[in-house]
Amino acid sequence: MGRTALRDGLALFGLAFLAFAVWWFAAHAVTRGLGAVSGDAEAQGRFAGNGGLGPLGLYLHMIFGGIISLLALLQWAGPVRRRWPLVHRLSGRLVAGVAALTAVGGLTYIALEGTIGGPQMSAGFTLYGVLMLVAAVQAPRLAMAGGYTRHRRWAVRLIVLCLASWLYRVHYGVFYAIQCPDDAAACVPWSTPEFSGLFDLIQNWAFYLPYLILAEIWLRLTPNDPRKDR
Ligand code: HEM
Known part of the structure; x- marks a missing residue:
């Protein structure tokens, strides 16, 4: 087996x-979003509020996010990407x-309803949403303009952001498993039902910022191929 085939095999196995x-998590998000949109009170939970655009935006974001x-x-x-560039281009736009x-x-939900954790959580999630929006515009725009190097940077950032919501739940899962495996109440005051504990406050930023920094370091360490820039 050639080195490229081995590398591709390992990459596909890892993914x-x-x-x-x-x-x-993807299945949970899509199922909850679909249930909430179709009026299931359990799926809507505390997000329903007085109804309207805010909750609807949140329900739809669950489906899209999943x-x-x-x-x-x-x-x-x-x-x-290498074998089926058309698939890459079409799924990239999607x-x-x-x-x-x-x-x-x-962002619509945050603007209209706020978040359970108050201003600090709203700030962390607003920056998350704005970064995702910017990356979602920049990655395809630069690909279409032929700026391969900059497209790659924004595409990597977008992928990190798309996985960040899952990482948010993974952080909580690991923390609760270590800190209070038998009784969630034992995690107070680190993590509270109002999301006001120290762990909650760190989490407002820690599910995407450290990963974006790691991605920036990785991007600077791995060479680009300037010949691919038009
Ligand atoms: C990767 C994509 C995303 C997925 C899969 C996702 C999924 C979810 C799900 C399923 C919930 C409901 C809580 C739960 O059942 O766990 C939720 C809540 C929420 N999400 Fe997302 N989300 C994503 C991206 C985003 C983005 C980009 C923003 C920021 C604009 C955002 C803001 C929020 C807010 C504000 C809440 C409610 C917070 C509260 O409890 O008050 N999400 N998300």
């Missing part, structure tokens, strides 16, 4: 494993478009 890990959590992995797959809708839905 398939990640897809398996993300699957439960889709991009998985689709972003397909965009990441180098072998797919990911970017759906990511933009996800961000708009989440």
Whole structure:
């Protein structure tokens, strides 16, 4: 087996494993969003409020968000990109478009309803949504303009942001499993039902900012091919 085939095989195996890990969250988000849109009170939960545009935006963002959590992995797959560039281009437009809708839905809810954690949580999630929106515009725009190097940078940022909501739940899962495996009340005051504990406050930013910084470091360490820039 050649080195390229081995590298492609390992990359696809890694992404398939990640897809398996993300699957439960994507399925939860899409199922809850669909239930909420169709009027299921349990799926709507505390988000229903007095109804209107805010909750509707949030329900739709769950459906769109679940889709991009998985689709972003397909965009990441180098072998797919090299062997089927048309698939990459079409699914890239889809990911970017759906990511933009996800961000708009989440931002609408924050603007109209706020968040359970108050101003600090709203600030962290607003920056998250704005960054996702910018990346969703920049990645396809630069690809169409032929700026491969800058397209790659924005595409990597977009993929990180698409996976960040899943990482948010993974952080909580690990924290609760270590800190209070038998009784969630034992996690207070680190994490409270009002999302006001120290862990909650850190989480408002920690599910995307550190990963974006790591991505920037990785982008600077890995060479670009300037010949691909038109
Ligand atoms: C990767 C995409 C995303 C997915 C899959 C996703 C999924 C979800 C889900 C399922 C919920 C309901 C809570 C739960 O059942 O866990 C939720 C809540 C929320 N999401 Fe997202 N989301 C995504 C991206 C975003 C973005 C980009 C923003 C920011 C604009 C955002 C803002 C919010 C807010 C504000 C809440 C409610 C917070 C509260 O409890 O008050 N989400 N999200």
